[in-house]
Amino acid sequence: MVDTPREVHDLEPEAFRREVRSFEFWFEAVRGYLDGLHYGHRPETPEVESSDEDRDRLITVLCNYCVGETAALEGAGGLIQIAPNRATKVFLSTQAVDEGRHLEVLIHRLLELGVANPEEEIACRANRSLMDFRSRVLDFVRSGDWSSALFAQNVILESMEFSVFQMHAQRADPRTREVLQGIVKDERRHIGFGENELGARMRDDARVRVQLIDVRDELDSLVLETFQETMNQIHADRADRIELGRDYLSAVERLGFA
Ligand SMILES: [Fe+2]
Ligand SMILES: [Fe+2]
Numbered sequence: 001m002v003d004t005p006r007e008v009h010d011l012e013p014e015a016f017r018r019e020v021r022s023f024e025f026w027f028e029a030v031r032g033y034l035d036g037l038h039y040g041h042r043p044e045t046p047e048v049e050s051s052d053e054d055r056d057r058l059i060t061v062l063c064n065y066c067v068g069e070t071a072a073l074e075g076a077g078g079l080i081q082i083a084p085n086r087a088t089k090v091f092l093s094t095q096a097v098d099e100g101r102h103l104e105v106l107i108h109r110l111l112e113l114g115v116a117n118p119e120e121e122i123a124c125r126a127n128r129s130l131m132d133f134r135s136r137v138l139d140f141v142r143s144g145d146w147s148s149a150l151f152a153q154n155v156i157l158e159s160m161e162f163s164v165f166q167m168h169a170q171r172a173d174p175r176t177r178e179v180l181q182g183i184v185k186d187e188r189r190h191i192g193f194g195e196n197e198l199g200a201r202m203r204d205d206a207r208v209r210v211q212l213i214d215v216r217d218e219l220d221s222l223v224l225e226t227f228q229e230t231m232n233q234i235h236a237d238r239a240d241r242i243e244l245g246r247d248y249l250s251a252v253e254r255l256g257f258a
Contacts, residue, residue, distance in 0.1 A: 013196055020189065021087045021090055022087075029189065030186070037178070039105050040109070040179035041105075041175045041178035041182075046174060048174060057234070058172075059113055059121065061233045061234060062109055062113075063122045065161075066107060067131065071133065071134035071157060072099040072102070072158070073102075076096040077092075077096045078138060078141035079141060079150060079153060082144050082149065083146070091193055095190050098186040098190070127230075129221075132222055133152075137157065150194055150197060151194065151198055151212045154190055154194025154197075155191065155195065155255065156215075156219055158190045159252070160223055160226065160227070160248060161183075162188060164227070167236065167243065167247075169181050169184065171235075
C-alpha cells in the first residue's frame with residue numbers, strides 16, 4: 001500500500017485549509033492505497049481459519065465498527081447542512097464518501113465471514129454506548145451547533161476509531177488488517193480537518209474552548225465504555241489499553257486541552 005501523498009498533520013494550518021479541503025487532494029490521497037484492492041483488501045490475501053469463538057468475537061467487533069461508521073457517515077452528511085462555508089462543505093462531502101466506503105468494506109468483511117444478514121446482525125450486536133454516542137452527534141447536528149457537532153464527530157469519534165482500528169490491525173487476521181489499515185489512512189485526514197477548523201475557532205473565540213470541554217466531559221464516559229467493550233472482544237492486554245488511551249488523548253491534547 002502507498003501512503004497518503006502528503007502527511008496532513010505536518011501541514012501549517014493555512015496550507016491545510018488551502019490544500020486538503022478539495023476533491024483534487026482527496027483523489028490523490030485515496031487512489032494511492034485503493035488501487036488493486038477488492039472491498040478494502042487485496043484479492044489474493046488469504047482467509048485464515050479461526051475457531052468459532054474467535055470468529056464470533058470478530059463479528060461482534062466488526063458489527064460495532066459498522067455502527068461507528070454509520071454514525072460517521074450520517075454525521076458527516078449532516079454537518080454539510082450546517083457548515084459555515086462552501087470549502088468546508090466540499091471537504092465534508094469527501095468525508096461522507098470515505099465513510100460510506102468504510103461502511104461498505106466492513107459489511108463486505110462480515111459477508112466474507114459468513115454473516116448472512118449483516119443488517120440484522122449489526123442491530124443485534126450493537127453496543128449501547130456507541131448507539132448513545134451516535135444519537136448525541138446527531139443531536140448536535142440537528143441543533144445547528146457546528147463546533148460541538150464537529151468536535152464530537154471529527155475529533156472524538158474519529159480519534160476513537162483511529163486508535164481502535166490501528167491497534168486492532170496489529171493483531172487481526174490478514175484480510176481484516178488490510179481493511180482496517182485502509183480505513184485508518186482516511187480517519188487521519190478527517191481528524192486533521194476537525195483539528196484545523198476547531199483550532200481556528202478556539203483562537204477566535206474563547207467561549208468555544210469552554211463549550212468543547214463540556215462536550216468532551218459529556219461524551220467521555222460513552223467513549224470509555226465503547227473502548228472497554230471492544231478491548232475485551234479483541235483480548236487487548238493492559239499495555240495495549242494504555243497505548244490506546246494515549247493515542248486517543250493525543251488528539252484532544254493537540255487542541256490544547258486534556
Ligand atoms: Fe470512517
Ligand atoms: Fe472518518
